[in-house]
Amino acid sequence: MEYRKLKDQDQDESSASEDLESLRGKPIPAVSPVELSMWKLKSAVTIALTVLTSSQAILIVWSKRAGKYEYSVTTANFSVEALKCAISLAALARIWRNEGVTEDNRLSAKLDEVIVYPIPAFLYLVKNLLQYYIFAYVDAPGYQILKNFNIISTGILYRIILKRKLSEIQWAAFIILCAGCTTAQLNPKSDSVLQTPFQGWVMAIVMALLSGFAGVYTEAIMKKRPARNINVQNFWLYVFGMAFNAVAIVVQDFDAVMNKGFFHGYSFITVLMIFNHALSGIAVSMVMKYADNIVKVYSTSVAMLLTAVVSVFLFGFHLSLAFFLGSTVVSVAVYLHSIGKVR
Template sequence: MVLVASHSHGLKYASLGVLVLQTTSLVLTMRYSRTLKTEQHYLASSAVVSAEVLKIFACTLLVVMENNFSMQALTQLLREEIVSKPAETMKLAIPAGIYTLQNNLLYVALSNLDAATYQVTYQLKILTTALFSVSMLGKTLSLNQWFSLLLLMSGVTLVQWPAESEGDSQQTVGRQSQVVGLMAVLMACVSSGFAGVYFEKILKGTKQSVWLRNIQLGLFGFAFGIGGMAMYDGERVRQSGMFQGYNGITWTVVVLQAGGGLIVAVVIKYADNILKGFATSVSIITSAFISYVFLEDFNPTSIFFLGSALVIGATFLYGYEGKPVATGINKI
């Protein structure tokens, strides 16, 4: 019994480390890649498509493993569950399209906001997910959870409050615009909340594995991603190719975005709500520190620290009941 308990504690703390690493590394590398001085920046739409391809490959491999590495079983399963059930498959077109939009918005956000401000503001997805869960799934929130959502909104408002000493200079720096970044994060939070709850609703009504569902999502996401890339960056792709501006940092971002959700989906069952809240807190603090010391694009203020404290407190309070709403964690 002692060994089992010790093993369980070890898995929890390992989960905490993975959650912090995944959450922080993706944000910081994405921010760095978008602000790196280079002759040619990579296309965000191309990175989104590349990540979808990697997700499809990873989930396909997991489905093959579930079927004892039988390619015949994989082919039969895909035919029965995807090709032969077009109505069920088409249900995933909606969340896939929204997730594709969300992924593109995150690149816009991190092109205009420092990692710390983005990390804190993006916690508003807790609010949007809660509201969609109440309206779409009929879930009931406790008084503590409603109060935590109020704290969350207050904290994010303070984080976005312009510093007096900076004035209008904070709004636009070089090619960066705080207003554009904020709008991108807010839209990403709304899309994350709706798509996460919609996906949860679909998962509850099916016996399919989450990996098979993610293959379906990935296929739609790939199609939407290709369409978006052709619409917004078609001319640049024709001139310099889809992988223009790619380097080691770019591929790191793509791999982190593709594999991050997979890692979290595997370890999340070992981390309780307190640990998840702690992981979020450590990630925010780490992002702020690295942004200030290494990226040098973040100047913390007392108002930012107060807002961050409220957001961190709200995260802990919301998960304290042990009955959190969905956060789209099954989408990778």
Template sequence: MSSLLAVGFAFSVFIYGLDAILVNLAKDFEGNLPFNSATVALLVDAVKIAFSLVFLAGESLANHVIHPVSIRESIKFSFPALLYSINNNLFVVIQVHADPATFRILSNMKILTTAILYRIIMKRLISSKKQLALVLMTLSGMGCSYSGIASHKGDAGLDSGHMTLHLSFTGLFLILIYCGISGLAGVYIEMILKRGTQTSLHFQNLIMHIYSICFNYFWYWTSSKTSSSFLDGYNAWTVAIVLTQAMNGLILSFVFKYGSNLTRILIISCATLVTTFMSHLIFHLQLDANFFLALALFLVAFYLYHR
């Protein structure tokens, strides 16, 4: 069983580290995203709903008792659904303003926001060692921000066919919002999933993604152009984005229900190395000394936090 869990964890890390890579592969020659991010979020929710229905049907055939939730309880899922719908759109937009490795390093600020909100909402104490780790992680993010902004030249971060570290001030601002929303959504969804211990995880997912698809349809309705079709700008990479983001969401819901945000943080942390390695391999990302210093600080913080 331990080997199975290890394989599952490795797969989760790989999928999580892959998402930013796929968005950058889907860009056009000018470094812009040719599709509407709201359509991607809509399709991600549709895939999650389809999988939830299949899993629920499997539980029903296996004669598992599916405990429904009241309308009052179901409304609680609307809040994390709103937060995740905002973040799913933000995630795609951020890739225009930052390279994948810089984004992944900075997105580890989720650990800081999650830890603070864990203390406030879940009433869990943070040890002095973990507080030091969070300080180092913040310094790592600051160092990576400096490196990316210093290298930013107002383009898509491409230099003679090679991707360079780049981060605009808009990108930094959006990443900070993204991390704050992610921390809040993660802690809140763990709390409500675990309170409904007898309710099927797939039924809970179904409720949340129905809310989410409604919110994402609103974003699509407000952002779509009358002359464009739903699938404008789509290619094989866009389809891969939809499938990987759907898998990410389903995997993390399992982690929230049966594990904790600490496991989620571990997955996010390890995914940083995957994204950095793949960015260098696929885009020939040019890394500088500031980036390696930020990465080293992050690895030390990671060791202290999980020791």
């Protein structure tokens, strides 16, 4: 009996040593420098997009004076597009100086490449204009909640335009998301069921459709030529954005701009808001190029909660039970949408 026990022990030690010998000399799988660099880039863009998105609605509300915008909304949008274009050109100039001009970073104007950019540029114009006027009906936290409807539009348009399949978990997440957005807008202190009036809901749905379509279309453009430098792609998108916003200035605010000046009514907060919008737009483009809309979904969810917390201190926002429960449900829906992604 004692002999058998010792024999079994010897066999166990022998097999263990054989396992160690078989592993010896084999390299441990390591993350390549390219993968590590891409992971760092995605992480940095996600964090930046979250911070910029959470402060976006706050800065728009903060830029109001006596409940209205003293500056021209169309000139503010034009300034955003011009700033994004200037940043893209500056980044390109640095690349040309360090790496030289190549086929991938050349600022060419081939019709077949440039012709695709007016569509998302026009959609973003309408969406950005609505973004200002919706605050007549909703507060900053409510706006962030309603923005989550673009997850639904993005998912549906992914299926229609890019032919990407959605899992049953993702479709269930869409339903939960609608329930969460509605719950967060419940108004227990009034005869009206929802805090946001009908006009606000219509604007939110239209913005979601525009944002979803523009986002999916832009991602398709960005990824159609993966080697193409993102700053070249951004440049053409923002050039058309400037053109459409210039038309909007002429149609809507031409007399006011001619009489009072382009920058009339601008304040320090307005300038901060313009920089915020510009950097946020560039961050979104980088997400479309190097990641996908799921990363954008994560950022929107976290930004929603950050906006609510900051609004409590800045605007005296009341964090009601309905808003807290609705935010929780929305966050769960976003999480389900991300883990339910078809592999």
